[in-house]
Amino acid sequence: MTTFVFCSYILNYYFYYCGYFVTVIFLLVRFSRLTAMDNEMCSLKRQLEEKEKEIAALRSKLAARVEKASELKIQDKVTTLNPLTAKPSLSNEDIMRYSRQLLLPDLGVQGQLKLSQTSVLVVGCGGLGCPLAQYLAAAGIGRLGLLDYDEVELSNLHRQVLHGEENQGQAKALSAARSVIRLNSGVECIPYHLQLSPENALQLVQQYDIVADCSDNVPTRYLVNDACVLSGKPLVSASALRMEGQLTVYNYHGGPCYRCLYPVPPPPETVTNCSDGGVLGVVPGIMGCLQALEVLKIASGQGTACGQQLLLFDAQNARFRSIRLRPKQPSCVVCGEIPSVTRLVDYEAFCGSAATDKCRKLNLLSKDQRITVQDYKSIRDSTGPHILLDVRPLVEVEICSLPSSLNIPLSSLEEKKSKDIQLLQEKISQVKQQMAGDQQAPVYVVCKLGNDSQKAVQLLEKMSGEEVDGITVKDISGGLMAWAKMIDPSFPRY
Amino acid sequence: MNTVSVIYFGQSAELTGLKGEELVSVPTPISSRELWELLQQRHPRLAVLRGHVVLAVAQQYIPIAEQLVVLRDGDEVAVVPPLSGG
Ligand SMILES: [Zn+2]
Numbered sequence: 364m365t366t367f368v369f370c371s372y373i374l375n376y377y378f379y380y381c382g383y384f385v386t387v388i389f390l391l392v393r394f395s396r397l398t399a400m401d402n403e404m405c406s407l408k409r410q411l412e413e414k415e416k417e418i419a420a421l422r423s424k425l426a427a428r429v430e431k432a433s434e435l436k437i438q439d440k441v442t443t444l445n446p447l448t449a450k451p452s453l454s455n456e457d458i459m460r461y462s463r464q465l466l467l468p469d470l471g472v473q474g475q476l477k478l479s480q481t482s483v484l485v486v487g488c489g490g491l492g493c494p495l496a497q498y499l500a501a502a503g504i505g506r507l508g509l510l511d512y513d514e515v516e517l518s519n520l521h522r523q524v525l526h527g528e529e530n531q532g533q534a535k536a537l538s539a540a541r542s543v544i545r546l547n548s549g550v551e552c553i554p555y556h557l558q559l560s561p562e563n564a565l566q567l568v569q570q571y572d573i574v575a576d577c578s579d580n581v582p583t584r585y586l587v588n589d590a591c592v593l594s595g596k597p598l599v600s601a602s603a604l605r606m607e608g609q610l611t612v613y614n615y616h617g618g619p620c621y622r623c624l625y626p627v628p629p630p631p632e633t634v635t636n637c638s639d640g641g642v643l644g645v646v647p648g649i650m651g652c653l654q655a656l657e658v659l660k661i662a663s664g665q666g667t668a669c670g671q672q673l674l675l676f677d678a679q680n681a682r683f684r685s686i687r688l689r690p691k692q693p694s695c696v697v698c699g700e701i702p703s704v705t706r707l708v709d710y711e712a713f714c715g716s717a718a719t720d721k722c723r724k725l726n727l728l729s730k731d732q733r734i735t736v737q738d739y740k741s742i743r744d745s746t747g748p749h750i751l752l753d754v755r756p757l758v759e760v761e762i763c764s765l766p767s768s769l770n771i772p773l774s775s776l777e778e779k780k781s782k783d784i785q786l787l788q789e790k791i792s793q794v795k796q797q798m799a800g801d802q803q804a805p806v807y808v809v810c811k812l813g814n815d816s817q818k819a820v821q822l823l824e825k826m827s828g829e830e831v832d833g834i835t836v837k838d839i840s841g842g843l844m845a846w847a848k849m850i851d852p853s854f855p856r857y
Numbered sequence: 858m859n860t861v862s863v864i865y866f867g868q869s870a871e872l873t874g875l876k877g878e879e880l881v882s883v884p885t886p887i888s889s890r891e892l893w894e895l896l897q898q899r900h901p902r903l904a905v906l907r908g909h910v911v912l913a914v915a916q917q918y919i920p921i922a923e924q925l926v927v928l929r930d931g932d933e934v935a936v937v938p939p940l941s942g943g
Contacts (some may be wrong), residue, residue: 491943579943604942607867629909633868636941647943659943667877673918674913675866675937685915686935689920720942728906 428548428563435544435597437537438555441567447505447551450479456550461503474663475503481662482506482570486559486587488539489513490522490637490647491577491601491654497525498655500543500548501766504662507543508571510556512719518857552637558718559583561707564590573658577651579595579636579720581628584708586718587619587631588613589707592698599657605640609674609827611669611688612657614698618670622704623692631716631723637718642736646678662682712720727817733840739807742780748797750790754819755843759811763855765843775820791834798856806836811857813842859880861931863883863896869910872902877919885928889919898934903936911937 396686405694453472464470472847483504485492488511496507498559513535515526525542526535543552557563559578568574568590575586576598586598591598591614600614600621614620641799653674657667673686697704735744743750751768753760759772794804806823810816816838823836839846847854883895893912897903899943913935914917914926928934 487943489943575872577943579941581941583938584941602940602943604867606939607940609937609940624911627908627911629868629939630905632940633905633909634941635868635871640942642942671938675935677866684916684935686911686916686918686937688918 372650387788418634428544435537435540435552435554437534438553439557441555441557441563442823444482444506444570446551447482448477449481452476457503464502469665470663470700473717474665476665477505478659479505481573482508482571483658483662484510484568484574485577486510486574486583488523488525488535489519489577489601490644491651492575492641493523493525494538494574494648494651495545495577495655495658496539497546498652499589499658500547500552502655503547504550504596504659506553506571507540508555508567509536509539509543510552510557510567511539512556522642522647524644524648538561539821548611554667556808557779559728560718561586563707565594568596569594571596573662574598575654575659575731579632579633580718581716582718584621585628585713586707586710589704589710592620592622592704597667597670599654599660599661600668601646601654603649603650604635604637606643607647608646608653608678609671610653610657610674611677612661612667614691615661615667615670615692619688619691620698622697623695623699624673626687626696628714631714634716635721636722642734643678646676649678675783683747701812705745710799722814724812725814725817728820728838732820732836733817733838734807735840736845736849737837739846742805742807746796747805749807750787750794752787752806752808752819753810754808755810759857762857763843765809765846768809773810773819776819779826779830784800787831791831803833803835806834807839807841809846810813810835810842811839813840816842858884859926859928859932861930861934863936865926866935866937867940868938869903869906870904872906873900875900880903880934887928888923889921890923890927891915892919892934893921893930896934902935904939906936909938911935911939914936 391610406707430568453475458465461475465475467470481504483499485496485507488496490508492511496509499507513533514531515530515538517536518532520526520528525539530538534554536556540552540554543550564586573593574587574596576584578584578587588598597615598664599674600613601608601610612618657669660667670689670691672687675684675686693700697700717723753764753768753770754773754776756772757770764770769787771783791804798804810818820836820838823831823834827834843854844856847856858883860879861883862877862879865873870876889912893907893917913919914928915932919926
């Protein structure tokens with residue numbers, strides 16, 4: 364009995380202690396779990412605090428950007444700007460941002476500070492102006508005036524690299540300014556959505572230190588030149604077409620101005636623009652970059668070697684040539700010794716063309732020598748025998764053409780190439796065979812916009828009775844682009 | 858008498874249908890006006906550029922005038938009308 368009591372006593376103790384240990388272990392485990400959770404919570408809290416700090420920093424950065432972007436007020440007229448404030452030194456952020464160029468002995472801190480105090484007027488935000496503005500902003504130029512009268516179109520995007528698909532229809536000046544601000548919010552950007560004119564050019568040019576001519580037409584080139592000469596500003600000028608580019612710095616340290624080199628503007632019919640002649644996007648890209656380089660060298664005080672030389676870029680053969688130019692000409696009408704141009708004049712009248720690169724509309728023919736695209740549609744529908752003569756260059760015919768057209772480029776007609784004339788004669792006699800009696804074969808001439816087709820009609824009428832005979836020639840007014848617009852919306856436009 | 862190579866840029870390449878050509882037996886010295894007329898004789902369509910073109914001999918600008926130019930064998934003559942596109 365006592366043994367039993369003793370045993371049960373021991374067991375009791377045993378169980379008691381076991382229970383005690385289990386409880387202690389249970390509590391210990393719980394406690395350590397709690398400490399782990401506490402630690403985790405602390406670390407999460409810390410992380411959260413860090414993230415909150417980051418978010419706050421991002422918020423203020425975003426607010427600064429939004430404020431900066433909303434500051435981008437598009438200017439439709441020239442206003443007076445506050446002078447650029449001189450920076451006494453570079454901030455830590457400046458030093459980090461520009462470190463790779465600060466390391467260049469040619470630039471250095473002093474050069475960087477000079478850049479930040481320089482304002483540049485970019486005339487034209489197209490194929491040259493986009494890369495130029497991009498590199499000037501990236502390098503930390505102080506102020507950029509971005510001028511363009513035009514809006515972004517789909518056919519611009521292959522070369523005007525600051526504009527995106529979503530910017531179509533927007534003012535180029537604003538679209539370019541927004542891209543530039545995104546790249547470097549420290550640059551002051553002023554978008555001008557206006558046409559540079561003899562009325563506003565001087566007031567505008569006077570407010571900038573350097574002018575970059577990135578325009579696309581002859582009258583604007585003379586206007587910008589004269590405004591720079593009259594206000595004593597260096598003009599960094601580039602141009603590009605097809606597979607060629609040119610670069611010169613005018614009106615700089617005794618060098619020539621544009622008029623010293625080209626006193627008389629070229630006849631408008633000899634000028635090809637990008638929408639007529641085409642251009643590979645990277646060619647103005649390269650020329651705009653070279654322009655940026657010269658602007659940066661002038662702005663940072665290194666000077667330029669292009670003040671008395673014409674740099675030619677031949678993209679086809681990957682060759683640069685530079686032609687040494689004469690100093691400025693004493694006989695120059697604007698920068699010479701006795702200038703006759705002492706204020707801005709009418710440059711469209713002087714050049715005989717409009718200050719745009721939009722195709723001009725020729726009017727060479729009388730009303731009865733032309734038909735509308737609607738008229739031609741009914742002729743096609745009635746299936747009457749006729750010749751549709753497409754006088755565009757082969758490269759354009761390959762883009763699109765109307766079925767059953769005969770292609771003889773205007774240049775071949777002008778040169779009276781015997782192979783092409785023979786082809787035309789054969790076609791004329793075919794059509795005549797299809798027609799009753801001794802009627803004249805109708806020839807309808809078409810091109811892209813209705814300019815070359817008018818020239819071709821004049822040419823064919825001159826050839827009548829000699830190279831070609833028995834035809835009536837008419838031009839399709841407005842060309843294939845009018846056809847695409849009015850008759851067949853599925854016809855490609857270019 | 859010398860052989861020079863002529864390089865045509867922009868509109869002048871279009872008007873002549875050539876990027877460049879060799880001119881043999883060019884008299885030297887020659888006035889730059891005569892040199893231009895020589896080119897114009899070969900390519901009459903170049904006439905429209907007269908007065909609106911930069912002529913360079915051996916990478917040096919030459920005004921089209923009575924000034925005499927000495928041509929060395931192999932010299933490059935560049936015909937450079939202005940480009941206005943951008
Ligand atoms: Zn001048």
